[in-house]
């Protein structure tokens with residue numbers, strides 16, 4: 001029996017993974033694709049967006065949300081049971097797409113395809129890494145790339161990386177295809193960034209540019225890589241935060257260490273929480289205030305659904321760094337009419353201050 005191919009879509013918070021997956025589903029031409037969506041943060045915004053997209057051949061059942069933490073850390077508890085459930089369906093999918101959380105390391109997930117439960121039935125068709133073009137071009141993930149590279153050359157185990165650059169490097173190292181997304185925001189700078197990334201990617205990795213994740217499914221799917229057989233080529237960085245002592249002999253037998261990697265790759269350096277707010281009287285003013293709050297507290301990501309006074313539709317708010325997008329997505333329908341945002345940032349966010357700022361913004365002009 002042929003193995004079912006699975007495409008892993010990875011990339012940093014807000015790079016455009018959900019947008020790309022959505023484009024993929026709406027252009028799948030009848031191919032039966034099941035989706036596994038994993039998100040950092042307790043609100044299932046991505047699952048909601050994808051489930052709401054009403055694509056033919058993609059019923060609600062075909063979107064499986066793994067909300068219980070980061071997929072790379074809960075492989076055995078969440079990911080494998082979800083996969084076997086999909087495979088055991090009377091009418092299994094022809095292709096599986098896995099959207100990882102923006103903070104996930106792809107390597108532990110790819111390695112999980114070697115587990116006996118799934119090894120004979122599934123293969124990793126390819127790892128697609130979505131890159132936030134403008135953010136990377138602006139140096140948000142490696143403030144000082146030259147220094148980092150020099151240090152790495154000098155000593156692989158040194159504690160030199162920021163949590164952002166570390167994730168970014170791992171996601172690049174695992175990629176079979178790199179999509180430089182948000183080319184529309186780069187004023188012609190996308191080709192230069194693509195060239196730079198091509199220089200850093202493994203041999204044979206394709207680097208393509210896209211806007212709004214619009215990549216032809218024929219390009220994304222069917223890579224036929226079998227990434228699970230090829231893990232040595234996809235080294236992750238040493239995730240060193242608590243284990244400097246034994247980093248020195250990491251180069252030997254990796255198996256015992258793998259377990260550790262899967263459980264402590266620095267998620268404690270990020271945090272997320274959600275904020276419940278009242279109905280918004282003035283969504284444009286609120287959007288500006290969200291942007292100011294993000295800048296004031298150096299937040300990475302804010303997203304969620306809002307109730308707006310006088311509007312039956314829910315307003316989807318999506319902020320990545322300084323940029324805040326908002327659009328009406330669909331009527332609330334049976335869902336409670338509420339405003340709820342998830343906030344993600346580096347650990348140590350002043351939650352009370354962020355919540356207070358958002359609260360004040362949501363109430364502004366209510367009088």
Ligand SMILES: Nc1nc2c(ncn2[C@@H]2O[C@H](COP(=O)(O)OP(=O)(O)OP(=O)(O)O)[C@@H](O)[C@H]2O)c(=O)[nH]1
Pocket residue numbers: 011012013014015016017018019020039046101102181182183184185210211212213301318319320325
């Ligand atoms: N201008 C522009 N905006 C984009 C593009 N791709 C995505 N966006 C916007 O960027 C925001 C984040 O996109 P998502 O697709 O949710 O990103 P993600 O990687 O799934 O985010 P997380 O799941 O939170 O990590 C949304 O507001 C998108 O509309 C693009 O190519 N150009």
